[in-house]
Amino acid sequence: MHFLQTRFNYLFKTTKGLILVAITMIGLETALFGMLSGPMAEFGVRDWVIKNLGMQIVQAEREGRIIILYHSIAMGVVAIETYMITSLVRMKPFYVSAVRVLITVGYILTMIFGMGFAYWGHNWALHGLYITGLSLIFFAGTLLTIALWPWNKEYSQPNREYASIKGFDMERAAFFTTALATLLSVLFGAVPGSYFGNGFQTFLAENIIRLPEKSLMEFAVIGHLHIMLALICIMITLIIGRWLDFKGIMHKIAMPLMILGAIVLSLGVWGVVTPLEPIAHMVIYVGATPSMLAALLLLIWSWDKLIRQGTAQFKKPNILQKLAALTDDPLRFGPTWQMLFMNFTTSGIGIFMAVKLDEIFRVWPAREERIELTGHWHVLSAIVATIILLYYGDMIGLKGKIRKLYGWSIIILSDIAFASVTIFEMKRLSVSEAAQQPLVNTVMLLMDLGLGLLLVLLAVTLIWRLLDLFRNKGRWVEEVDHELSQEVK
């Protein structure tokens, strides 16, 4: 009994345990439901899984299944970010406990019962529990936002190295603003979700993108999915900044930009359901710019720090020594590198699409545009996942060669996959439909190889962590009392 109790306490009462559980849940879900599409379907694995797991796949419900799948994975990611925030940012212990209990129960209910409802028949009790899970997560978010209240003098920032105005902690304000914007943006999904759900209608935003007239509810769904992902990205940038102890002049410029970006971006996206819809995109561009600029400042600052730390022994380091110092620790270099890489696979593509929309992309059939749309946000989501995994590698104390192997594997494998996805999305720029198969085969192979090996790496890590739990003095024991704020460096 003691054995189980201590492990349960680690997994569900400590920051690193909770993060481990959430990563495991997401990994299992990704591995299982990833077998239902793409090459796994081609290899016949999908049919085998459906048959042997007794799934009930109704053709008309595919979009609904996918919506629940996306949501349940996203809720796991939101939970991980929440655990990190509650461990990195100062707040009252009551809020830490309450937020964690609510979001843990919430995302587990969402995942288990959401997927149960979506893939194993329509038991409405399961759907009710899925909605209950989502509601608990919303409630956890409300409490988190309250806990992050930046005007509380208890949480003023006396250190002048960090962005502050007369002690008002700008970084805390950025966390608060992003959390609040996330809460409000949830409504843009919840309201149309109820509306369409009650009528048992489902649609994927990418399938209606070209229709000239969309209802307010349809606009709300399109806005919701965009802003939620954007805010998850802003939040992970803030988290990484805190982990790396972002400070100095760059921090002082970046934090107001983060706040401004989160607010304007959100207003722009919310604007799609108002008469301001025609200019909403312009507002979104304006809002995205300061957010991305703030991330760039974090990148510049962190790379400079890595280089300075890594070349301290040299009087006048040359470029190779600087490069070696920058890339010496993939776990600390990786998150910001992935943010930079995102510009080639997501932001850059998005801007190119926007500029050439009518000239190129709207000349292609809708299905081609759909591939591009879904591809770019899959990549963006996956980049967030890799950043979390890189941070997790540091959290669990990987050292030496293992640390390098783990870190570089994540970076290289994911970037190969993401670059391949990007080439696949944009292939029509360089190859016709009739001649595309060799290119498609190559990029599909690289995609599957990159993501497949990444999942293998994750599986190995999780199995190691599982085995570790059976040891009385395993690594998990060391992690019980560790908070992420103690490991800021």
Added chain:
Amino acid sequence: MKKLILPVILLTVLLAGCATVDLNAPIPAFETGIDPSAWAKIPAGAFLSGQEAEPATIDYDYEMMVTDVTVSQYTAFLTESLASGGVKSGEFNGKKAIVGFYPGDEFRAVKHEEKIEAGDWILIPLEDPASRFSFDGSVFAPKPGYENHPMTNVTWFGARAYCLAQGGRLPTELEWEKAARGTDGRAFPWGEEIPLNVANFYSSRDPFEDMSSFGSRTSPVGFFNGQTYGHYVTLSNASPYGLYDMAGNVWQWTGNVYAGMHYRFLRGGSKDTYDMDLRAWVRNNATPTYFSPGVGFRCAR
């Protein structure tokens, strides 16, 4: 040496992606026994439409072609129309094409809408290597082996012109959907499940595809009719009204011209799409000048 293994493998994989495709690779020829000149009657009445299977009604009888228009049928039309002056040689985007007159659409200046004005528009490109016909300046002829394959690389204007010349028209989306799935709201013309040997879709392992080289190619119209060709056993994909290939093989142009948009809608999925796009309610769309080796059509009247 060991360090070189990974880069060499990666380089090999990357180079493989630059390989060229033999668009004229030999294609197996099969006689399906399905008459491409046949029409099927779809009676007036209610049916279930869309993903949510909502009630809809078409209050008139109509007919639709049992198969997609074949390369033989379309090339015969082109030869005849070129001789009679119904169509002519021209240019589209600086490339040779067969063009024909279209009276234009009303332009409402909706966001992203483009003008489709009265004038000559491209019916088919003349120099696209993926086209399945030859042209000697006056006579069009199917490439050997493709006679009974669906006509592809045809624009919406080209599809419309053919149907008008046959005394018909392109089916509306609603007409197309009813013809494909009947009245009971099924997902596919034949039912709810989609085994590999019931239609031509991406990686369906039919005799016309080789995913390691040229990928997926069209199959003869009506190929999936329950016959066995050599060792390949097919299931019939006939719809409740007896139409073949209403799912897979080629996307099919439909006739609706919607207010405020220049896009035309396609139905049915194709040899290049996963099974999800073969569901009867799935819509694709493209500019009316779009042509592709995965797009064809059939007519209604």
